[in-house]
Amino acid sequence: MGSFFDLVVGTVTQGLIYALLSLGVYITYRILDFPDLTVDGSFPLGAAVAAVLLTRGVSPYLTLIVAMAVGALAGLVTGVIHVKLGVRDLLAGIITMTGLFSINLQIAGSNLAVDRATDTIFTAAPTMALFGAMPLIYRKLVVSLILAVVFKLILDAYFSTQSGLLLRAVGDNSTLVTTLAKDKGSVKILGLVISNTLVALSGAVVCHEQRAFNSTMGTGQVVFGLATVIIGTTLFKNLGFVKGTTAVIIGSILYKACIQVAISLGLPANLLKLITAVLFLIILVLGNRRKSGVNANA
Amino acid sequence: MLELRDIVKIYNPGTITEMCLFQGFNLTVADGDFLSIVGSNGSGKTSLLNIICGSIPVEGGQVLINGEDITKMKEYRRYGRIGRVYQNPAMGSCPNLTLLENLSLADNKGRPFGLKKGINKARREYYREQLAALGLGLEDKLEVKMGALSGGQRQAAALIMATLTPIDFLILDEHTAALDPKTAETIMELTDKVIREKKLTAIMVTHNLRYAVEYGNRLIMMDKGQIVLEKAGAEKEATTVADVLHIFNEISIECGN
Numbered sequence: 354m355g356s357f358f359d360l361v362v363g364t365v366t367q368g369l370i371y372a373l374l375s376l377g378v379y380i381t382y383r384i385l386d387f388p389d390l391t392v393d394g395s396f397p398l399g400a401a402v403a404a405v406l407l408t409r410g411v412s413p414y415l416t417l418i419v420a421m422a423v424g425a426l427a428g429l430v431t432g433v434i435h436v437k438l439g440v441r442d443l444l445a446g447i448i449t450m451t452g453l454f455s456i457n458l459q460i461a462g463s464n465l466a467v468d469r470a471t472d473t474i475f476t477a478a479p480t481m482a483l484f485g486a487m488p489l490i491y492r493k494l495v496v497s498l499i500l501a502v503v504f505k506l507i508l509d510a511y512f513s514t515q516s517g518l519l520l521r522a523v524g525d526n527s528t529l530v531t532t533l534a535k536d537k538g539s540v541k542i543l544g545l546v547i548s549n550t551l552v553a554l555s556g557a558v559v560c561h562e563q564r565a566f567n568s569t570m571g572t573g574q575v576v577f578g579l580a581t582v583i584i585g586t587t588l589f590k591n592l593g594f595v596k597g598t599t600a601v602i603i604g605s606i607l608y609k610a611c612i613q614v615a616i617s618l619g620l621p622a623n624l625l626k627l628i629t630a631v632l633f634l635i636i637l638v639l640g641n642r643r644k645s646g647v648n649a650n651a
Numbered sequence: 652m653l654e655l656r657d658i659v660k661i662y663n664p665g666t667i668t669e670m671c672l673f674q675g676f677n678l679t680v681a682d683g684d685f686l687s688i689v690g691s692n693g694s695g696k697t698s699l700l701n702i703i704c705g706s707i708p709v710e711g712g713q714v715l716i717n718g719e720d721i722t723k724m725k726e727y728r729r730y731g732r733i734g735r736v737y738q739n740p741a742m743g744s745c746p747n748l749t750l751l752e753n754l755s756l757a758d759n760k761g762r763p764f765g766l767k768k769g770i771n772k773a774r775r776e777y778y779r780e781q782l783a784a785l786g787l788g789l790e791d792k793l794e795v796k797m798g799a800l801s802g803g804q805r806q807a808a809a810l811i812m813a814t815l816t817p818i819d820f821l822i823l824d825e826h827t828a829a830l831d832p833k834t835a836e837t838i839m840e841l842t843d844k845v846i847r848e849k850k851l852t853a854i855m856v857t858h859n860l861r862y863a864v865e866y867g868n869r870l871i872m873m874d875k876g877q878i879v880l881e882k883a884g885a886e887k888e889a890t891t892v893a894d895v896l897h898i899f900n901e902i903s904i905e906c907g908n
Contacts, residue, residue, distance in 0.1 A: 514769050517769060525747045
C-alpha cells in the first residue's frame with residue numbers, strides 16, 4: 354500500500370510541476386486564442402538552461418529565474434515573427450520551436466545529467482530549512498504545490514489589472530482593442546512572453562526534479578498543455594466560482610494520473626505518445642467548444 | 652474639423668480585378684456636424700469610413716484632422732480621437748468579459764493599461780447612471796457577461812463605450828442595420844441624444860433614408876465613389892424621404908438595379 358501511496362504523491366507532484374506549463378498554454382490558447390507551438394521548444398529550453406546552470410554550481414533558485422527570462426525571450430521571438438513579420442500563428446510557433454531544438458542542444462551541449470551531489474530547489478539549504486524534516490518525495494510535492502499556487506495567484510491578480518483586462522480583450526475581440534487606441538499586436542506579444550515564461554519555468558523545475566535535460570523532452574508538450582487546458586476548463590465550465598487557472602492545474606493533475614494509470618496497467622512505454630494523441634483527440638471532441646469570441650486570428 | 656483631400660482609392664491595384672473607387676474625392680466635416688451618408692451597396696460609404704479610421708490604406712490624397720495630416724498614422728493611433736460603432740453589435744465589446752469590465756476598458760482609453768486594478772470601483776455609480784439613462788435596464792447587468800446580452804443591449808453599450816472618453820469624432824457604421832425596427836429606433840434616438848449631450852462631431856453611414864433625413868444637419872448621397880447629392884442646414888430640414896428616395900431610384904435605374 355505504501356508504494357501505491359508514493360505513486361499517487363509522485364503523480365500529483367508531476368501534475369503540479371507541469372501545471373506551470375498548462376498555465377502558460379491557458380494564456381495563449383484560451384485567452385489569446387493563439388495555438389502556440391513554441392511550447393515544444395521553450396519547455397526544454399527552460400530545462401537546458403537550468404541543467405547547465407546547475408552543473409556550473411549556480412544557485413538552484415536563480416536557475417529558475419534565468420530559465421524564465423530565456424523563456425520570455427522565446428515567446429518574444431514567436432510574437433515578433435507573428436505580429437511584425439505577419440506569419441500565421443501556427444507557423445510562427447513552429448519556426449521558433451524548430452530553431453529552439455538546435456539552440457537547446459547548443460546550450461546544453463548534449464543530453465545532460467545533474468549529479469546527486471548538486472543541490473536542486475528540492476534539496477538546497479533554504480528548502481531544507483523549511484521542509485527538511487520531510488522525506489524527499491513529500492518535499493517535492495510541497496515545493497511543486499507552492500510553485501503552482503504562487504504562479505496561479507500571480508496570474509489571477511494580473512488578469513484583474515488594466516493590462517490583464519486588455520490581454521483578455523485581445524483574444525475575445527481584437528477589433529475592440531484597436532478602437533481603444535491600443536496596438537493589438539503588442540498585447541499579443543506580451544501574452545506570448547508571459548506564457549512562455551511559465552512554460553520554461555515548468556521545464557526548469559522538471560529538470561530539477563529529474564536531474565536531467567533531454568533534447569527530446571519537449572516533444573508532445575503542446576499537446577499535453579492543450580489537453581490539460583481543455584480537460585480543466587470543460588470539467589469546470591458550469592462551476593463559475595472555479596477560476597480558469599485552478600481548473601487548468603486540476604486538469605494537469607488528472608491528465609498525469611490518466612497516463613500513470615495506463616502505465617500501471619502495463620502499457621508499453623513506446624505506445625505512450627500514441628495514447629496521448631488518442632486521449633487528446635477524445636478530449637478535443639468531447640469538449641468541442643473552441644471559445645466563441647469574435648475571432649480575427651489567422 | 653475633418654478633411655479628405657483628393658483621396659484616391661484603388662482596390663487590387665495592378666491586377667485584373669483592379670477597381671478604382673475614389674479618384675480625387677474631397678469631403679470636409681466641420682466641428683459639430685452630424686453628417687449622414689446614404690448610398691447603394693458598393694458606392695464607397697464604408698470605404699470612406701475605413702479611410703478616415705485608417706483601416707484601409709489610400710493610394711493618394713490626404714486625411715487631415717484639425718489641419719494635422721494623419722494619412723500615414725496607424726489605425727490604432729487614430730482611434731485615440733475617434734470612437735466607432737459597428738454594424739455588428741458583437742464588434743463593439745468583448746463577449747466573455749462582463750459589462751462592467753467592458754466599460755472599464757473603454758473608460759481607460761487614452762491612458763496606459765498598467766498594473767492598476769482593471770476595475771475602478773469609484774466609477775461604478777457613474778456607469779450605472781450612464782446606463783440607466785438608456786432605459787434598457789442595463790444598469791442592473793454590470794456583472795453579466797456581454798455575450799449574454801441582446802443585440803440591442805450590446806449596441807447600446809457599444810455606443811456608451813465609444814463615447815465614454817472625450818473624442819473628436821464618432822463614426823457610426825450602419826450601426827442600426829442589424830437590429831429589429833423597434834430596437835433600431837431606440838438606438839437611433841439614443842445616438843442622437845448622446846451626440847447632442849456630448850456635442851460630438853458624427854459621421855453616420857445608414858441604409859435607412861428616414862434616419863438620414865430626420866437626424867443630423869448634413870446629408871450626402873454617394874454613388875460610384877462620388878457625392879451625387881448634398882443637403883445641409885435649412886435645405887436639409889426641408890428635404891423629405893421622398894426627395895431622397897427619388898434620386899436614389901434614378902441612380903438605381905441607371906445602374907440597372
